[in-house]
Amino acid sequence: MRAVITVIGKDRVGIIAGVSNILADSNVNIxxxxxxxxxxxxxxxxxxxxxxxxxxxxxxxxxxxNKGIELGLKIQIQHEDIFNSMHRI
Structure with missing residues (x-):
């Protein structure tokens, strides 16, 4: 099962590390x-x-x-099928 994570916000140090650490701790593979x-x-x-x-x-x-709030970003995760349905043209 796959999901899509989107991250948007002002650039700063530690964004990728912050998201990646949560994923690694949760046994989620990028x-x-x-x-x-x-x-x-x-x-x-x-x-x-x-x-x-x-x-x-x-x-x-x-x-x-919560990590997004901490870093001043908007971070969302959606199941891949929902993401695809919402972005189909």
């Missing part, structure tokens, strides 16, 4: 990652494998959202 900085706005999209996650999806979502 399958693909892309990130860019547009002027001083950081954007990142991660495709992750949550099939072996050791916490409930809702708890993982809360941890990521």
């Amino acid at each position: 399958l693909d990652i892309t990130q860019t900085i547009l002027q001083d706005v950081f954007t990142m999209i991660m495709l992750v494998d949550i099939s072996k996650c050791n916490i409930h999806f809702h708890e993982l979502s809360e941890k990521l959202e």
